[in-house]
Amino acid sequence: MSDQKTERLINLTMALLATKRYMSKAEIFSQVAGYSGTAETKERMFERDKEDIRTLGISIEVGSHDPLFNDELGYRILENGYELEIGELSATQISYLSLAATVWRNQLFSSTGSHALVKIDALNGTGFREDFGQAALSLENETPLFPALWDAIANSYRISFTYRSSTTTRRHVLPYGLSLWHGSWYLVGQDIDKKEIRVFKVSRILSEISVESSALAFTVPSDFAIQNHLVMLAPESRMNFVARARVGRCQSLRMNAQVSNIDAEWDRISFTLGSDWLEQILWFGYDLRIESPLEKVEEITSVLREKL
Amino acid sequence: MSESAIDRVARALDLIPFIRQNPGLSVVQIAHRFNTTPTQISKDLSLLHMCGLPGYSHLELLDIDYEDPNYISVTEAQVLDQPRSLTQIEALTLILGLNLLTELTSDSDEREVILGLQQKLKAIYGEGLSRSISTTDAIIESPLASEILSAIAKRQFLTLTYNSATSDSITVREVYPISIQYLHGAGYLKAVSVSQNEDRTFRLDRIVSIEKGREEPNYAKNFSFSDINQADETVEIVMGHDGLFFTERHSAIVTSFQEVDGGLRISLSVSAGEWITRTLISWPTKITVIRPLELRQRIQKRISGILGNYQ
Numbered sequence: 001m002s003d004q005k006t007e008r009l010i011n012l013t014m015a016l017l018a019t020k021r022y023m024s025k026a027e028i029f030s031q032v033a034g035y036s037g038t039a040e041t042k043e044r045m046f047e048r049d050k051e052d053i054r055t056l057g058i059s060i061e062v063g064s065h066d067p068l069f070n071d072e073l074g075y076r077i078l079e080n081g082y083e084l085e086i087g088e089l090s091a092t093q094i095s096y097l098s099l100a101a102t103v104w105r106n107q108l109f110s111s112t113g114s115h116a117l118v119k120i121d122a123l124n125g126t127g128f129r130e131d132f133g134q135a136a137l138s139l140e141n142e143t144p145l146f147p148a149l150w151d152a153i154a155n156s157y158r159i160s161f162t163y164r165s166s167t168t169t170r171r172h173v174l175p176y177g178l179s180l181w182h183g184s185w186y187l188v189g190q191d192i193d194k195k196e197i198r199v200f201k202v203s204r205i206l207s208e209i210s211v212e213s214s215a216l217a218f219t220v221p222s223d224f225a226i227q228n229h230l231v232m233l234a235p236e237s238r239m240n241f242v243a244r245a246r247v248g249r250c251q252s253l254r255m256n257a258q259v260s261n262i263d264a265e266w267d268r269i270s271f272t273l274g275s276d277w278l279e280q281i282l283w284f285g286y287d288l289r290i291e292s293p294l295e296k297v298e299e300i301t302s303v304l305r306e307k308l
Numbered sequence: 309m310s311e312s313a314i315d316r317v318a319r320a321l322d323l324i325p326f327i328r329q330n331p332g333l334s335v336v337q338i339a340h341r342f343n344t345t346p347t348q349i350s351k352d353l354s355l356l357h358m359c360g361l362p363g364y365s366h367l368e369l370l371d372i373d374y375e376d377p378n379y380i381s382v383t384e385a386q387v388l389d390q391p392r393s394l395t396q397i398e399a400l401t402l403i404l405g406l407n408l409l410t411e412l413t414s415d416s417d418e419r420e421v422i423l424g425l426q427q428k429l430k431a432i433y434g435e436g437l438s439r440s441i442s443t444t445d446a447i448i449e450s451p452l453a454s455e456i457l458s459a460i461a462k463r464q465f466l467t468l469t470y471n472s473a474t475s476d477s478i479t480v481r482e483v484y485p486i487s488i489q490y491l492h493g494a495g496y497l498k499a500v501s502v503s504q505n506e507d508r509t510f511r512l513d514r515i516v517s518i519e520k521g522r523e524e525p526n527y528a529k530n531f532s533f534s535d536i537n538q539a540d541e542t543v544e545i546v547m548g549h550d551g552l553f554f555t556e557r558h559s560a561i562v563t564s565f566q567e568v569d570g571g572l573r574i575s576l577s578v579s580a581g582e583w584i585t586r587t588l589i590s591w592p593t594k595i596t597v598i599r600p601l602e603l604r605q606r607i608q609k610r611i612s613g614i615l616g617n618y619q
Contacts, residue, residue: 005313007358009314014361017387018361032362084391085393086428093424100402100406100409104401109405112398114343115395118326118342119322119392121329122328122330125329137457137488139405139447139489154396176440177440178442179444180404180442181444182447183494184493220440225439230442251471252473281590285614297618301615306594308615
């Protein structure tokens with residue numbers, strides 16, 4: 001892209017920021033550097049420039065000075081929408097913000113994080129930060145579909161995608177929200193065919209996200225709160241187990257268990273486990289022998305026979 | 309360079325307030341912060357030097373001092389003296405990052421500062437954001453994480469009491485902590501084990517306790533970190549359709565998988581030792597090891613052994 005265009009966009013942004021009153025198109029064409037050619041050319045240039053500036057997230061206000069003659073529209077950019085207004089920040093707060101911006105090790109957030117940090121450092125300067133061990137902390141979480149999903153939520157697009165669960169099907173969804181839980185993203189939305197709110201693990205989406213509508217295709221129900229739909233956040237019920245554990249073994253079970261010694265070889269331990277109890281127990285192999293509940297003993301032995 | 313004019317404008321608008329607040333940086337340092345090349349920054353600066361407010365005399369132009377590439381400063385920023393507002397996704401990145409930090413800390417004062425910042429950002433960037441994004445339990449909480457992080461910042465040795473899942477044993481060892489990394493929600497400490505003089509990775513939720521030791525800024529300076537575990541070999545397994553969940557859980561070691569009759573055939577790159585043995589035994593459905601043969605035999609023997617326990 002040409003330097004000319006870049007230069008013109010910067011000049012236009014600066015002029016619209018500086019003006020206290022609305023600048024008319026005629027004023028812009030005569031005063032802002034870079035507009036040349038026929039009236040039609042300038043008009044086309046300006047329309048495109050306005051769009052480009054809006055793409056940057058800068059909002060151009062359109063209005064008129066004279067309420068009676070509002071056919072002559074003018075343009076300006078308000079400082080308070082343009083500037084980062086986060087109020088006074090202490091050195092400690094800035095240090096936390098910088099740490100929050102730099103923990104990400106995925107392509108999307110590491111780049112948005114470093115953009116955010118440049119802006120924060122333009123408030124007070126980098127010298128203001130304390131060393132909180134930046135670069136020592138990172139969160140790896142690759143989310144190639146995040147931008148498309150976030151965009152769909154922000155604009156209320158109806159979307160569809162191919163999803164893998166027990167079978168692989170095309171799902172049509174009104175996207176309501178996203179949840180990051182234990183390092184993975186989940187999409188919460190109204191499944192149009194199933195007529196209810198469903199949770200989708202983003203890593204099980206096999207296709208691109210197709211946008212199926214124009215913006216504002218739906219409104220999220222006013223009583224919607226994402227937390228209410230995240231089944232994984234519900235407290236899990238736990239079961240009591242009594243078992244024999246070999247002396248000196250089954251260390252992680254012992255941490256939260258009651259232990260009494262039986263003989264030189266075995267201790268008796270009682271503990272509780274959640275829904276992953278079977279995996280937890282099998283991890284300890286023949287160093288652990290469950291005594292109760294009996295139906296779990298049945299289940300363990302039948303799974304093991306199956307696995308042989 | 310395939311950069312659009314818009315990206316360049318965005319950077320230009322951010323360069324001015326940044327340099328104004330951080331005078332004296334070199335072109336190379338600035339390029340690093342803006343994820344671009346020094347040449348590009350030089351081009352940006354000479355372009356910005358031509359920009360300004362209507363009138364465009366020396367009174368209205370931006371005034372940037374960039375003759376010495378080792379000392380860049382802005383003497384007149386015109387209307388660009390303040391940084392631009394954060395975009396919604398930048399704000400979200402910070403909110404999520406702060407969220408991670410609250411889950412790392414057990415200190416109530418620290419928590420309060422962080423929550424205050426989150427509220428501030430949420431207030432600016434909309435209620436909608438908090439209604440549609442949840443980060444509760446974004447990571448598996450580990451109460452020692454913030455203590456370890458502060459030891460890393462102070463370059464302090466740590467004595468770890470560690471509960472190893474693989475060997476099912478508790479050991480005590482001195483380490484020099486390097487970094488904390490979260491992978492699929494679980495936190496890992498990367499550290500140099502002092503007695504072995506080798507780097508090791510410890511799962512945070514298996515660290516039973518820590519004791520802080522002496523500070524030594526340069527201990528790991530010349531340490532060469534090993535690449536991925538060199539003892540890895542190829543393990544091939546066949547399992548049912550729940551194999552998809554297995555590949556999801558263990559994505560770090562899965563090298564390939566394909567559908568076969570009634571399930572999945574999966575190739576793993578992993579050391580064929582104790583960890584994979586326990587992992588395959590504890591998976592709640594049948595898994596057949598195709599190779600190596602020794603692993604298959606070891607697993608069968610163990611399963612028979614466990615069944616023997618119950619007779």
